[in-house]
Amino acid sequence: MTFDTLRPTVSKLLEPLVRLTADAGISPNIVSMISLLFALLAGLMYYYSAFEPVLVLAAGLMVAINSLLDAMDGLMARYLDSASIRGDFLDHVIDRYSDVFIICGIFFGGYVDWRIGVMTIVGVLLTSYLGTQAQALKLGRYYGGVIGRADRLVLIIASSFLYYAYQGAIYGFSVIEWMMIIIGIGSHITALQRIAYIWKRL
Numbered sequence: 416m417t418f419d420t421l422r423p424t425v426s427k428l429l430e431p432l433v434r435l436t437a438d439a440g441i442s443p444n445i446v447s448m449i450s451l452l453f454a455l456l457a458g459l460m461y462y463y464s465a466f467e468p469v470l471v472l473a474a475g476l477m478v479a480i481n482s483l484l485d486a487m488d489g490l491m492a493r494y495l496d497s498a499s500i501r502g503d504f505l506d507h508v509i510d511r512y513s514d515v516f517i518i519c520g521i522f523f524g525g526y527v528d529w530r531i532g533v534m535t536i537v538g539v540l541l542t543s544y545l546g547t548q549a550q551a552l553k554l555g556r557y558y559g560g561v562i563g564r565a566d567r568l569v570l571i572i573a574s575s576f577l578y579y580a581y582q583g584a585i586y587g588f589s590v591i592e593w594m595m596i597i598i599g600i601g602s603h604i605t606a607l608q609r610i611a612y613i614w615k616r617l
Contacts, residue, residue, distance in 0.1 A: 418565035419558045426490055429483075433490045443492040443502060447509050450484035453477045454513035458520025466525070468579045471591070474520070475575025481513055482568045507547055510564065514539050517571060518595075526591045535595050538602030539567065545609035554616050560605030562598060570594050 436446065457477035464470035488506060492498040518539060522532025542560065549557035562570075574594035582589065588596065 418569050419563040421565075425486060429487060429490060433487055433494055436487065437491045437494050441491075443488040443495070443497065444505055446484050446488040446491060447502075447506055450481045450488070451509045451513055451516075453481040453484065454516045457481065458516035461517070461520035461526070462524040464524060466582070468582060471575050472579040475572050475579075478517060478568060478575065479572050481517075482565075482572070485510065485513070507543075511540065511543060514543065514564075514567075518598075521571075521591065521595060526589065527595045531592070531595050531599060535599035535602065538599050538606060541606040542602045542609065545606055545613065549609070549613050549616075552613065552617065554613060557609060557612060559612055560608040562601035562605050567598050567602075570598055 437443075454477070457474045460470045460474035460477060464474065485506075488502075489498070492502055515536065518532070518536045521527065522529060522535070527535075542562070543564065546557050549555065571594060574590045577590045585593065
């Protein structure tokens with residue numbers, strides 16, 4: 416939730432790039448699809464890196480580009496006054512596929528025990544589902560909880576860069592393992608927080 420509160424600031428910083436891209440005739444949906452491509456590349460790099468720090472660093476950069484593009488598509492739609500239910504639906508679908516590509520790329524690549532990987536991807540998908548479920552129940556899109564999508568992406572990017580610098584263990588786990596554990600536990604806590612919020616509002 417920490418980084419979700421920075422949305423207005425990030426939006427302001429991205430305005431020049433958003434206008435430049437939109438004025439070039441590129442649609443928000445195209446930007447969304449390109450963001451998915453970078454998520455796929457990130458997942459493949461994590462999977463095939465075989466503990467190669469350079470590829471992990473490259474994967475982190477791919478996640479950073481995915482995050483940038485994901486932040487831009489909605490801003491572009493509003494700038495072009497073309498925001499639609501279809502675009503919002505596409506954005507959510509792409510975000511979920513991106514989450515799966517990135518998280519599964521990490522644990523299928525052998526960086527964490529599969530049980531940690533499953534716990535993490537289930538928590539991530541439940542958290543996202545509950546956010547959109549609030550919207551479906553006409554309570555508005557809900558981003559509350561200790562770890563939102565922006566927080567997850569920042570943790571993944573930061574841990575990839577740190578892993579490039581240091582591959583050793585910290586209290587028995589690598590930087591990437593700690594990141595997955597934090598995201599996994601935090602996502603399940605966030606899911607419970609969102610369940611409580613939705614239940615109370617209903």
